[in-house]
Amino acid sequence: MEVLDSRLKLIAGCMILSVFILIGGLYLCQVHQSDKYVRLAHSNRLRMIRFPAPRGEIFDRNGVPLAVNDNTFSIMGYPLDLNTPEKLQHLSKILMRHGIPFTVSDLEKTIKQQRLAPYRVMKIVPNLTMTQMAELVADYEFPHELFPLSVWRRTYPAGTTAANIIGYVGEISEGELKARSEEGYTGGDLIGKSGIERSYESVLRGAPGQEALEVDARGRKIRTLDANPAVKGEDIHLTIDMGAQKLAVELLKSWKGAIVAMDVHTGAVIALASSPVYDNNPLSWGVSGREWNAIMNDPERPMLNRAIAGVYPPASTFKAFMSIAALEEDAITQSTMISCRGGLRFGSHLFKCWKHSGHGSLNVIGGLQHSCDVFFYQTGLRTGIDDLIKWGRKFHLGEPTGIDLPGESGGNIAGPEWKMRRFKSAWAGGDTVNYSIGQGYMLMTPVQIAREYAAIANGGKMVTPHLCAKGYRKPENIGLNPGKLEIVRRGLEAVVSRGTGSRAGRFGVHVAGKTGTAQNSHGDDHALFAGYAPAEDPKYVAVAVIEGGKHGSSVAGPMVGQMLAHLLSH
Amino acid sequence: MQTFWASLKEDISLTDRLMLFCALMLSLWGVFCIYSAAAGTAGRGFDYAFRQAAWLFVSVIFMLLVMIVGHHKLLEGAYYLFGLSLLLLFLTLLAPKVNGAQSWLGVGGVRFQPSEFAKITIILTMSKFMSRYPPLDFKTFMMCLGVIMIPVLLVLIQPDAGSALVYLVISFGMLLAAGTPLKYLGGLAALGLSAIPVMFLFLLKDYQKNRILVFIDPMRDPLGAGYNVIQSRIAVGSGGMTGKGFMMGTQSKLKFLPEPHTDFIFSVFSEEFGFIGNVILIVLFAVLLCRVIMAGVRSKERRCKILVAGVASWLWFQMCESMGMSIGMLPITGLPLPFLSYGGSSLLATFIALGLVASIYIEGGNSRHVF
Numbered sequence: 028m029e030v031l032d033s034r035l036k037l038i039a040g041c042m043i044l045s046v047f048i049l050i051g052g053l054y055l056c057q058v059h060q061s062d063k064y065v066r067l068a069h070s071n072r073l074r075m076i077r078f079p080a081p082r083g084e085i086f087d088r089n090g091v092p093l094a095v096n097d098n099t100f101s102i103m104g105y106p107l108d109l110n111t112p113e114k115l116q117h118l119s120k121i122l123m124r125h126g127i128p129f130t131v132s133d134l135e136k137t138i139k140q141q142r143l144a145p146y147r148v149m150k151i152v153p154n155l156t157m158t159q160m161a162e163l164v165a166d167y168e169f170p171h172e173l174f175p176l177s178v179w180r181r182t183y184p185a186g187t188t189a190a191n192i193i194g195y196v197g198e199i200s201e202g203e204l205k206a207r208s209e210e211g212y213t214g215g216d217l218i219g220k221s222g223i224e225r226s227y228e229s230v231l232r233g234a235p236g237q238e239a240l241e242v243d244a245r246g247r248k249i250r251t252l253d254a255n256p257a258v259k260g261e262d263i264h265l266t267i268d269m270g271a272q273k274l275a276v277e278l279l280k281s282w283k284g285a286i287v288a289m290d291v292h293t294g295a296v297i298a299l300a301s302s303p304v305y306d307n308n309p310l311s312w313g314v315s316g317r318e319w320n321a322i323m324n325d326p327e328r329p330m331l332n333r334a335i336a337g338v339y340p341p342a343s344t345f346k347a348f349m350s351i352a353a354l355e356e357d358a359i360t361q362s363t364m365i366s367c368r369g370g371l372r373f374g375s376h377l378f379k380c381w382k383h384s385g386h387g388s389l390n391v392i393g394g395l396q397h398s399c400d401v402f403f404y405q406t407g408l409r410t411g412i413d414d415l416i417k418w419g420r421k422f423h424l425g426e427p428t429g430i431d432l433p434g435e436s437g438g439n440i441a442g443p444e445w446k447m448r449r450f451k452s453a454w455a456g457g458d459t460v461n462y463s464i465g466q467g468y469m470l471m472t473p474v475q476i477a478r479e480y481a482a483i484a485n486g487g488k489m490v491t492p493h494l495c496a497k498g499y500r501k502p503e504n505i506g507l508n509p510g511k512l513e514i515v516r517r518g519l520e521a522v523v524s525r526g527t528g529s530r531a532g533r534f535g536v537h538v539a540g541k542t543g544t545a546q547n548s549h550g551d552d553h554a555l556f557a558g559y560a561p562a563e564d565p566k567y568v569a570v571a572v573i574e575g576g577k578h579g580s581s582v583a584g585p586m587v588g589q590m591l592a593h594l595l596s597h
Numbered sequence: 598m599q600t601f602w603a604s605l606k607e608d609i610s611l612t613d614r615l616m617l618f619c620a621l622m623l624s625l626w627g628v629f630c631i632y633s634a635a636a637g638t639a640g641r642g643f644d645y646a647f648r649q650a651a652w653l654f655v656s657v658i659f660m661l662l663v664m665i666v667g668h669h670k671l672l673e674g675a676y677y678l679f680g681l682s683l684l685l686l687f688l689t690l691l692a693p694k695v696n697g698a699q700s701w702l703g704v705g706g707v708r709f710q711p712s713e714f715a716k717i718t719i720i721l722t723m724s725k726f727m728s729r730y731p732p733l734d735f736k737t738f739m740m741c742l743g744v745i746m747i748p749v750l751l752v753l754i755q756p757d758a759g760s761a762l763v764y765l766v767i768s769f770g771m772l773l774a775a776g777t778p779l780k781y782l783g784g785l786a787a788l789g790l791s792a793i794p795v796m797f798l799f800l801l802k803d804y805q806k807n808r809i810l811v812f813i814d815p816m817r818d819p820l821g822a823g824y825n826v827i828q829s830r831i832a833v834g835s836g837g838m839t840g841k842g843f844m845m846g847t848q849s850k851l852k853f854l855p856e857p858h859t860d861f862i863f864s865v866f867s868e869e870f871g872f873i874g875n876v877i878l879i880v881l882f883a884v885l886l887c888r889v890i891m892a893g894v895r896s897k898e899r900r901c902k903i904l905v906a907g908v909a910s911w912l913w914f915q916m917c918e919s920m921g922m923s924i925g926m927l928p929i930t931g932l933p934l935p936f937l938s939y940g941g942s943s944l945l946a947t948f949i950a951l952g953l954v955a956s957i958y959i960e961g962g963n964s965r966h967v968f
Contacts, residue, residue: 028902
């Protein structure tokens with residue numbers, strides 16, 4: 028034990044000795060050589076300047092530019108150098124002389140933002156053009172403590188036509204800065220806020236550059252000591268075709284709603300329009316709080332991407348799915364005939380068919396062709412809600428499709444479990460009746476409907492809708508019986524060739540599809556149409572959902588017809 | 598409940614209050630320093646300082662818990678705790694990388710560094726092991742070395758050379774305290790020193806080699822690896838006798854210092870509080886270290902004497918290394934300065950270790966020893 032105690036004392040002795048050495052070292056550095064270091068700190072001539080990389084550009088499938096970078100300039104400076112009213116007055120005078128409206132109070136407000144760190148460089152005046160900057164620098168009265176910094180400004184040539192796809196960029200927020208603390212962002216960096224700009228942020232961003240400068244006592248650059256150039260982000264080519272996109276936006280012009288067009292085999296989205304539209308250009312350049320609130324509080328909600336986040340009852344477009352589920356579960360066959368007399372009495376309630384005089388006796392093809400509600404009420408009751416939900420899950424209803432855009436909604440598959448959770452009440456037979464014609468609690472997004480119809484068109488494969496090749500996922504085969512699927516497809520052809528959807532077939536291509544009219548408790552009914560073409564060997568699927576469009580057959584059908592005709596002829 | 602508070606009160610009255618005072622003073626000073634350091638870079642000084650203060654609160658609670666539970670219970674479970682921390686170290690190898698090294702594990706939103714907690718379990722295990730198998734002959738000496746190499750290798754893979762170095766220093770201090778013949782320790786030291794050139798050529802990554810080369814001559818890469826050394830030395834040196842005052846340091850505020858709230862917290866401190874502040878700081882550290890050793894001298898148990906040597910070596914080494922690198926006396930390793938550097942895991946581990954020492958002190962108090 029004595030050995031141990033003496034060893035402990037030895038350790039303590041060594042520690043005390045090392046502490047004296049440390050104090051000695053500090054004395055040398057802080058007292059003996061202090062003057063030298065004070066001078067070095069005072070005239071620290073190194074400045075590290077970080078400059079952002081130009082973002083990758085975005086193009087459509089034919090190389091049409093959708094997001095590009097413009098070179099603009101910001102006037103940078105140290106708040107320290109602008110700390111008196113005279114200096115601000117002087118700067119404001121020079122800016123005004125060159126037609127840049129910046130009053131003294133504007134400048135004061137800017138500088139106040141960084142009151143706590145006056146020794147750090149900051150942006151004093153943003154968004155100047157090359158000409159403006161050149162004129163300013165040439166002005167002999169321009170304060171030389173200030174210097175220009177070249178900045179890349181994001182511009183969207185397609186503007187409103189593709190804003191819901193491309194999104195916009197903005198200065199990184201406090202929250203994003205925290206969430207991405209390990210990715211090397213700093214305050215003031217641009218970051219994708221929505222759309223492709225956001226979902227492919229890491230691809231588009233590039234790597235910021237750094238420059239080590241030697242500066243004089245006033246912070247002016249003397250020379251560059253070391254530079255690490257910025258690396259431009261990777262360009263992105265979308266699957267979107269701007270011709271088709273323009274047509275879709277044009278078709279939606281006077282309506283609220285969405286149009287989606289997609290390759291049935293790959294899930295490549297060719298057009299994805301949402302109306303009303305917004306312009307993403309001013310958002311990227313920075314809008315005032317008032318303008319921002321005006322956009323966000325607009326009752327028409329232009330920022331809502333209705334194609335992926337608008338949820339609607341699928342209405343009669345759901346009858347294709349119903350037919351598949353019922354045939355697969357052998358609840359009906361091709362020869363099952365059901366008689367429609369204009370309504371179905373279930374319990375104490377009369378569920379009407381849209382055609383009050385009734386359709387007479389129909390099989391599944393006739394049921395689809397005439398969109399007979401009674402046929403599908405009966406079909407739904409025969410199949411049963413549990414099997415309908417089972418098939419709904421196979422078609423991924425109620426789940427986001429995984430499209431490479433942020434903010435997608437999954438809709439609602441509803442069903443007994445959901446109703447119990449949400450309303451604490453049991454699922455009733457009447458709920459199944461309503462469910463069978465796509466009304467009631469079930470909700471889908473336009474892109475979900477497009478994906479469902481793509482699976483019908485391509486023989487039972489669920490594709491992942493995507494706007495960029497990086498978003499492609501191998502389609503998932505859900506195992507549909509080819510013979511039974513063929514029956515449904517014949518029904519969908521009949522809808523357009525001689526049924527409720529005939530107006531979709533007047534554009535010179537062979538379309539198969541289904542109309543839908545969704546009851547809307549807030550106003551006019553929503554009109555829907557989902558279809559694919561050519562019917563015999565489908566290539567494209569298109570879906571139109573028009574809020575308050577009243578009838579799927581008259582409004583949405585022709586839109587889908589025109590979209591498909593355009594896609595097949597280009 | 599009554600007895601719980603009574604025993605807590607008794608523990609606090611019996612333990613080494615001078616040691617706890619030093620620890621608290623250092624930690625509180627650290628919180629202010631972090632506020633100042635982070636104000637310059639991230640502009641979020643309050644945020645960091647608040648989180649550090651919250652961690653300090655949690656750490657003190659844990660220290661009191663360790664005091665109540667007592668070092669006996671923890672030594673009993675030492676081998677299990679050791680196994681657990683080896684498992685955690687292994688799991689971190691599977692976790693995503695942060696700053697190029699895998700040293701973090703996340704549990705329910707709280708991230709922590711198992712390498713910090715391993716320091717405690719290494720100390721517990723080695724003190725138990727060495728009092729059972731005193732490293733007095735060559736065979737037991739090699740057995741002790743074998744045990745310590747497991748965690749050392751695990752952190753080396755991360756790669757976290759700094760922690761590996763701390764583990765080795767802790768073990769060396771404990772071997773010394775356990776009465777290992779000096780010729781073995783001398784041999785070990787000689788082996789370690791002669792291994793440096795080998796490691797330099799074959800094992801170290803380029804950035805690590807660079808750190809050592811710029812330690813010898815900072816001007817060989819003034820904008821790269823040498824930049825930190827030069828800027829840190831300017832920060833410390835320009836602090837002068839009395840310092841520039843709280844929140845007035847220009848080196849940290851102008852972003853000349855890298856990682857000012859963690860690795861280079863001492864440079865921030867020195868710039869703002871000067872030589873006088875540094876002397877006070879170092880005296881607080883020295884008193885704390887002496888009291889830690891004192892707890893071991895008072896104790897009548899072998900394993901407790903070895904244990905305090907581990908704690909003291911750990912805190913001593915990180916203090917010297919962190920301060921020494923700030924003035925260019927030692928190469929940069931990126932080890933935190935105990936109590937002052939921002940970081941919850943490090944603070945918590947330090948206070949748990951002090952809880953162990955406090956518990957040993959209480960028990961040793963039955964008979965009087967003079968240091």
